[in-house]
Amino acid sequence: MAFAENPVSRDLPPNDWKQIQELVDAVLDAAPDRRPDLIAELAGDDVAKRAELERLVAECERAIPLLERPAAERFAALLQDPTPQLPEILAERYRLTRELCRGGMATVYLAQDIKHGRMVAVKVLRPELAALLGTERFLSEIRVTASLQHPHLLPLFDSGEAGGMLFYVMPYVEGESLRERLERERQLPLEDAMRIAVGVTSALDYAHRHRVIHRDLKPENILLQDGEPLVADFGIALAISHAGGTRLTETGLTLGTPRYMSPEQAAGDRALDARSDIYSFAAVLYEMLAGEPPHTGSTAQAIIAKALSESNQREIVAIVFDADKNCRAFSAGVAVEDHVQETIFQMLDAFHSIFRILEQVAKPAIALIDGAALGGGCELVAACDIVIASDRSRFGQPEIKLGVFPPVAAVLLPLVIGEKRARELILTGEIIDAVEAARLGLCNHVVPGAHLEPKLLEVLAKLRELSGTSLSYARQSLDLGRGRSIDDALSEQENMYLHELMKTQDANEGVKAFMEKRKAIWRHR
Amino acid sequence: MGASTDGTDVLTELRTGGRESLDRLLPLVYQELRAIAHRRIVGRDRGRTLSTTALVHEAYLKLVDQSRSEWRDRAHFLAVASLAMRRVLVDRARARVALKRGGEGKRLTLDEEEIGVDDQPRVLLELNESLDHLAQVEPRLARVVECRFFGGLTEEEIAEALGVTVRTVERDWAKARMLLRRALSS
Numbered sequence: 001m002a003f004a005e006n007p008v009s010r011d012l013p014p015n016d017w018k019q020i021q022e023l024v025d026a027v028l029d030a031a032p033d034r035r036p037d038l039i040a041e042l043a044g045d046d047v048a049k050r051a052e053l054e055r056l057v058a059e060c061e062r063a064i065p066l067l068e069r070p071a072a073e074r075f076a077a078l079l080q081d082p083t084p085q086l087p088e089i090l091a092e093r094y095r096l097t098r099e100l101c102r103g104g105m106a107t108v109y110l111a112q113d114i115k116h117g118r119m120v121a122v123k124v125l126r127p128e129l130a131a132l133l134g135t136e137r138f139l140s141e142i143r144v145t146a147s148l149q150h151p152h153l154l155p156l157f158d159s160g161e162a163g164g165m166l167f168y169v170m171p172y173v174e175g176e177s178l179r180e181r182l183e184r185e186r187q188l189p190l191e192d193a194m195r196i197a198v199g200v201t202s203a204l205d206y207a208h209r210h211r212v213i214h215r216d217l218k219p220e221n222i223l224l225q226d227g228e229p230l231v232a233d234f235g236i237a238l239a240i241s242h243a244g245g246t247r248l249t250e251t252g253l254t255l256g257t258p259r260y261m262s263p264e265q266a267a268g269d270r271a272l273d274a275r276s277d278i279y280s281f282a283a284v285l286y287e288m289l290a291g292e293p294p295h296t297g298s299t300a301q302a303i304i305a306k307a308l309s310e311s312n313q314r315e316i317v318a319i320v321f322d323a324d325k326n327c328r329a330f331s332a333g334v335a336v337e338d339h340v341q342e343t344i345f346q347m348l349d350a351f352h353s354i355f356r357i358l359e360q361v362a363k364p365a366i367a368l369i370d371g372a373a374l375g376g377g378c379e380l381v382a383a384c385d386i387v388i389a390s391d392r393s394r395f396g397q398p399e400i401k402l403g404v405f406p407p408v409a410a411v412l413l414p415l416v417i418g419e420k421r422a423r424e425l426i427l428t429g430e431i432i433d434a435v436e437a438a439r440l441g442l443c444n445h446v447v448p449g450a451h452l453e454p455k456l457l458e459v460l461a462k463l464r465e466l467s468g469t470s471l472s473y474a475r476q477s478l479d480l481g482r483g484r485s486i487d488d489a490l491s492e493q494e495n496m497y498l499h500e501l502m503k504t505q506d507a508n509e510g511v512k513a514f515m516e517k518r519k520a521i522w523r524h525r
Numbered sequence: 526m527g528a529s530t531d532g533t534d535v536l537t538e539l540r541t542g543g544r545e546s547l548d549r550l551l552p553l554v555y556q557e558l559r560a561i562a563h564r565r566i567v568g569r570d571r572g573r574t575l576s577t578t579a580l581v582h583e584a585y586l587k588l589v590d591q592s593r594s595e596w597r598d599r600a601h602f603l604a605v606a607s608l609a610m611r612r613v614l615v616d617r618a619r620a621r622v623a624l625k626r627g628g629e630g631k632r633l634t635l636d637e638e639e640i641g642v643d644d645q646p647r648v649l650l651e652l653n654e655s656l657d658h659l660a661q662v663e664p665r666l667a668r669v670v671e672c673r674f675f676g677g678l679t680e681e682e683i684a685e686a687l688g689v690t691v692r693t694v695e696r697d698w699a700k701a702r703m704l705l706r707r708a709l710s711s
Contacts, residue, residue, distance in 0.1 A: 013662060013704055021700075028696045059706060060699035064635040066652075067670070067702070070677035071614060075649050077642040078617045 014056065020049075027057050090162045094122055094169070110172055113157070119172040120157060124165050135161045142168060144212055145234055152203035154223060154232040173230060178284070179219035187291035192227065197285050199229040204281060207234060208274040215272060217280040218260040219287065260284060260293070305350070308357045317463045317471070320456065321367045321380060348407075348494060351376060355408050356487050358383055359479060362472035364463060368452055369393045369443070374431065378442075379408035382416045383486070385475070387443035388455050389434045395442055396431035403510025403520060407497055411489040415482060417442050554602070554609040600685035604668075607676025614675070615653050621646035635706060655708045659701065666701040669694055 014020065023042050030038050035057060043050030072079055094111040100121060109122045139159060146156045159168035178196065181188070188196070200222060207214065214221075214234050223230045262279035264272065287293045311319055358365060367373075367384040371393060378395050381387050389395075397413070399406045406413075406426060413422035417440040424430065434446045447455050463471070479485065501507050505523050513520035640648050660667035668687060672678040680698075684691045 013707070024700065025696055028699050029692060056703060059703035062702065062706070064702050064705065066635045066637060066640075067674050071610060071649075071675045072677070074640060075614050075618075075645050077645045078614050078621070078649060 014052070016052075020052065020056065023053055024056050024060065027053065028060060032061070090122070090124075090165075090167060093158075094120065096122070111169075113169070121170045121172045122167055123170070124167045135166060138166050148207055148210060148212060148234060150203050150206040152199040152229055152231060153207065153234055154230045170232065173223045173225050173232075175223060175225045177220055178222040178224060178229070178288075181224060182219055182287060188288045190289070193285065193288040195227060196222065196224070196229045196288065197281075200231060200281060200284070203229075203231045203234075204274075204277055208277070213272060213274055214277050214280070217277055217284065219284055222284070305353045305357055308354065308361055312360075312362050316363060317466075317468060318460060319361060319363050319365045320460075321365065321384060345498060348497065352408070352490050352494070354380070355383055355490065359486050362475065363468070364471060364475060366456065366459060368456055369395075369434075370449055370452055374398055375406060376408075379406055379412065381442060382409060382412040385478075386459060388445045388447065388452060388459070389437065389443040390449040390452055391434050391446050392449060393434040393437070393443075393446075394431050395434075395437045396429065397426045398429040398431065400427060400429045401510070401520075402514050403504075403507040403522070404501060405497075407490055407493040408486065410493065411484070411486055416440075554606045558606065558609050558613055600682055603676055603678050603682050604672055604686035607672045607678060611653070611656075611671055611675040614649055618646035618649040618653075622650065635709060651709075655705055658708055659704055663700070663704065665689075666697045666704065669697040670701045670705070673698060 026042065027035050027038050036054075039050060039053050039057065043053055066074060093114060094109075095114055097110045097112060097119075100108040100110050106123050106125045109124070111120055111122045112118070113120045139161065142156065142159045146159065149155065154170050154173065157169040157171065160166075200217075204214070204217075212234065214231065216233065217231070221232050223232050260280040260283045262272070262276040264276060283294055308319065364385040365383070367381050367387045369377075369381065369387065369389040371390075373381050373389075373393060373395050375396075375398060378397055381395060397406045397409045399409075409422070409426055413426065416422070417425075421440055425432070432440070434443065437443045438446045445455055505525050506520075509522070510520045656667050656670060659670070665687065669683055672683040672686060673680075678686070680691050680694045683694045687694070689697075
């Protein structure tokens with residue numbers, strides 16, 4: 001393309017570029033130390049031409065530091081975060097300052113409310129979730145929340161739909177959440193804990209009288225401003241669960257042992273009332289005073305077993321074991337302290353019943369892992385149909401370090417990851433990371449933590465397209481292909497486990513040492 | 526992956542500036558690079574310097590695995606990947622700038638090595654614009670910059686991808702430096 005025809009006004013190449021380019025090329029082809037002589041030769045007596053040639057060649061030789069390293073290094077920050085996106089309409093009302101946090105379901109931005117000149121927190125739900133919820137229902141549910149006014153309730157300023165995204169706006173609280181404070185101090189002084197408790201209960205009482213329940217009360221949702229609590233996201237969890245309620249339950253039954261969730265809620269009961277919030281509040285209060293949340297222990301396993309056995313009657317397409325970092329479902333096997341009150345028979349029975357029922361269940365089982373899936377957790381992973389893990393997850397069967405062994409893993413793990421590797425994991429108690437687990441075939445997808453839920457929604461959407469009946473047969477056929485049922489294998493193993501291993505000194509010493517947080521002393525008998 | 530090449534040499538098309546095959550392949554590479562870049566930074570490699578070449582090569586290995594017929598030519602892939610990398614960065618920069626409307630951004634200067642995190646979107650967009658401008662005047666020079674800077678390709682790889690000699694690539698790079706500087710100082 002000739003330069004003269006270039007419609008862009010910027011004067012990019014020199015005016016006589018077409019003529020002089022050949023000369024520049026010739027000079028550039030020569031070795032650097034030969035270039036001055038060559039320029040003189042080519043320009044001849046034309047002083048102006050010589051000067052221009054010298055200038056152009058010098059410009060060609062001059063390095064551009066910006067371009068000397070690859071773009072991905074120079075502009076690493078651009079590759080780093082997922083692109084923040086805000087719908088246009090929202091951008092007219094709020095000027096985003098920065099991203100405050102990004103979770104599986106929503107991203108929270110610190111923003112300036114342009115009209116009112118105040119700082120606010122804008123929470124934008126992920127598009128996948130918004131699509132699942134349905135705009136109308138979400139907005140009508142959230143209207144109920146907007147009517148609440150209480151000094152210990154974080155009010156709702158605004159909510160809406162913009163560019164297919166659902167959002168709501170709350171005041172920006174400078175301070176921290178109770179979670180952050182607990183992480184720092186673990187246990188709170190009695191006076192502080194009571195001050196928080198009084199505030200939270202008065203807010204709960206007010207909301208309950210207005211027939212609104214929180215449904216997701218936890219330290220993350222209690223913000224502290226000058227020591228006074230502000231309960232955030234009131235009714236939001238409810239709006240989400242109501243708005244998407246039917247469709248979410250059609251899609252998946254989420255199981256777990258969340259620390260602050262009431263048993264009826266964890267079991268998937270949708271007809272919840274204020275009592276569920278009070279249960280959650282008590283768990284939060286317990287944690288403030290005791291420094292750790294109350295143990296759910298075998299109750300959790302009973303909840304899981306109950307919900308699992310009912311799952312065939314439910315209109316759902318999959319069972320989701322959701323294990324976030326506060327959840328014990330995937331560490332059930334190593335949380336020995338949960339079971340100190342029980343006999344070994346009770347403990348093993350409660351735990352193994354999950355696997356026995358899981359085998360009878362007609363729906364695909366999906367595990368969502370974000371943290372450690374060790375011991376019983378790892379066995380559960382091996383038993384699930386589809387496993388989605390965050391990149392920080394770890395897997396392993398450390399039972400041998402407690403002087404015992406994992407009966408379910410002994411059956412399943414060799415089939416899942418191969419004989420030799422399974423033997424090594426079980427016999428050495430080695431812990432592996434998510435990448436290695438994916439390589440071995442122990443998990444299907446490894447994603448960044450924030451992508452767990454979207455990935456789950458993606459998988460659920462696929463399953464929803466399929467026939468539940470066919471899925472159930474396919475699942476049975478896969479179990480048959482294994483050649484041996486978990487139930488049979490466990491029956492044989494439990495015999496050895498209970499009547500032989502658990503009578504040895506080492507097995508008892510191992511469990512005892514674990515609970516006393518010391519190293520076991522083996523007597524080899 | 527899409528239909529097989531049905532006798533069409535996509536590389537030749539790429540060399541002669543044929544857009545169709547490029548447009549067909551680009552989304553694949555683009556998606557792959559985004560995924561890899563994201564996984565790398567969010568994942569265990571956090572804090573480590575990103576090497577474009579490593580990203581591009583990883584994408585290559587993955588895509589080669591999916592369809593052996595399509596990427597008959599490694600150099601061809603690398604050139605497409607360079608363009609994809611440029612688009613990944615431009616898309617992200619645009620989204621960032623949209624987010625920070627009204628804010629004053631820093632102008633592009635070619636002599637800085639470290640660009641502050643907040644300045645990166647604007648600087649990249651300006652560089653992108655100058656490259657577009659360069660491409661209008663000297664398309665091949667712009668492509669050389671694209672391959673070298675965005676794709677992290679070696680001179681040999683660029684020569685192969687564009688169907689020219691290594692000497693031409695060296696010369697083009699030098700001339701591109703001069704022209705880009707002029708474009709920006711005007």
